[in-house]
Each structure stands twice: as structure tokens, then as C-alpha cells.
Amino acid sequence: MRVVAQGLAGIANASRVLALILTIFVASTVAGCASSGDEKLTLHTAKGDFAFRVEVVDTPKSRADGLMFRQELASDAGMLFDFKEERPVSFWMRNTFIPLDMIFVDAEGIVKTIHVNARPQDPTSIPSGVPVQFVLEIPGGRSVEIGLKAGDRMDHVRTSGGQGG
Structure with a gap:
């Protein structure tokens, strides 16, 4: 009987440890979501100012995942890719x-080039054409709807002239 009682006590302890691990995992996941x-x-165009909620990705892993799936x-x-320095970049739509x-x-928030309606699951490279620090992905066709053109401004806290939203 004593062995059974010890076994039950061990199971109870294991359950408490598992519950603690699960609590820590959920808390860290929620914290991770909150921090990201x-x-x-804000995009400023001739048609007006257009506010977006963006998920910022600035690590090799998060940039690689992007909006896939x-x-x-x-x-x-949208999703704002921050490369933390100006350089030529290239994207594709595989698994998107x-x-x-x-x-x-660019780093100052000036729109340099725009690729409209990138095709889902297309592995063709889409280059920036010029050095940039940021790539903003928004729903296909939306840049045309708001009248966005090269030379327009993007305000975000990360841009060197960043006003935020």
C-alpha cells in the first residue's frame, strides 16, 4: 500500500510540474505575441493618409517566414520587414x-518602388531594384486603391523620420 501511495504522490508532483511548465509556456507565448x-x-499619398496595423519582422527567421501560409x-x-540597413533585397511568393x-x-521612409499584386505561390524573384531598409507587404491591389506612388512617404517609428502612425 505504501508503494501505491508513493506512486500517487509522484503522479501528483509530476502533474504540478507539468502544470507549471504549461503555465510558463503559455505565458511566454502570450508575452511573445504582445511584444511582436x-x-x-501611415502611408501618405496624394489621396490622403492611410493607417495600417503592421506586424514587424526583423530577424532572419521571422523575415524568412513572412506571410507564408x-x-x-x-x-x-500588413507586414513590415526591417533589414536594419539599406541594401538591395529580393522577395518571392512561394508558400504565400x-x-x-x-x-x-528607404531608411527615411520614402517609397522607392512598388510591386503590385505579387502572384500567390510564385517562386519568381521580386527585387527591390534599389537599396532599401524596409519592405511593406499589404493586400494585393491596395497600393493602387490608395494611390501610392514612388516618392510617397511611410511613417513608422523605425524610419529615420519616423512619426509612428
């Missing part, structure tokens, strides 16, 4: 299921 939460960004993107949402506009932006 959406940030405000996502099934939808709200019209006021929604059409995207890719907006290539």
Missing part, C-alpha cells in the same frame, strides 16, 4: 497564399 504585436504605420490579410493590415503588394522603402 501590431504597430501603427496565411489565408487572409485585412485591408488595413494571398496576393500582396510589396512596397520597397
Whole structure:
């Protein structure tokens, strides 16, 4: 009987340890989501100012994942890739299921080039054409809707002239 009681006590302890591990995992996951939460960004065009909520990705892993495997993107949402220095960059749409506009932006927040409606799952390279620090991905066709052109401005806290949103 004593062995059974010790076994049950061991199971109870293991359950408490497992619960603690699960609590720590959930807390760290929630904290990770909060720290990489959406940030405000504004695109200034001749048609007006357009606010977006963006997820910022600035590590090799997060930039590599990008918007792959996502099934939808709200019209006021996007992803901002920060390369932390100006350089030529290139993107593709492999494993990306929604059409995207890719907006290539310099460190000061000036839009340099725009690729409209990148085709889902297309492995063709889409180059920036010039050195940029940022690439903003928004829903396909949205840049045309808001009248975005090269030379327009993107405000975000990370741009050198950054006003935020």
C-alpha cells in the first residue's frame, strides 16, 4: 500500500510540474505575441493618409517566414520587414497564399518602388531594384486603391523620420 501511495504522490508532483511548465509556456507565448504585436504605420499619398496595423519582422527567421501560409490579410493590415540597413533585397511568393503588394522603402521612409499584386505561390524573384531598409507587404491591389506612388512617404517609428502612425 505504501508503494501505491508513493506512486500517487509522484503522479501528483509530476502533474504540478507539468502544470507549471504549461503555465510558463503559455505565458511566454502570450508575452511573445504582445511584444511582436501590431504597430501603427501611415502611408501618405496624394489621396490622403492611410493607417495600417503592421506586424514587424526583423530577424532572419521571422523575415524568412513572412506571410507564408496565411489565408487572409485585412485591408488595413500588413507586414513590415526591417533589414536594419539599406541594401538591395529580393522577395518571392512561394508558400504565400494571398496576393500582396510589396512596397520597397528607404531608411527615411520614402517609397522607392512598388510591386503590385505579387502572384500567390510564385517562386519568381521580386527585387527591390534599389537599396532599401524596409519592405511593406499589404493586400494585393491596395497600393493602387490608395494611390501610392514612388516618392510617397511611410511613417513608422523605425524610419529615420519616423512619426509612428
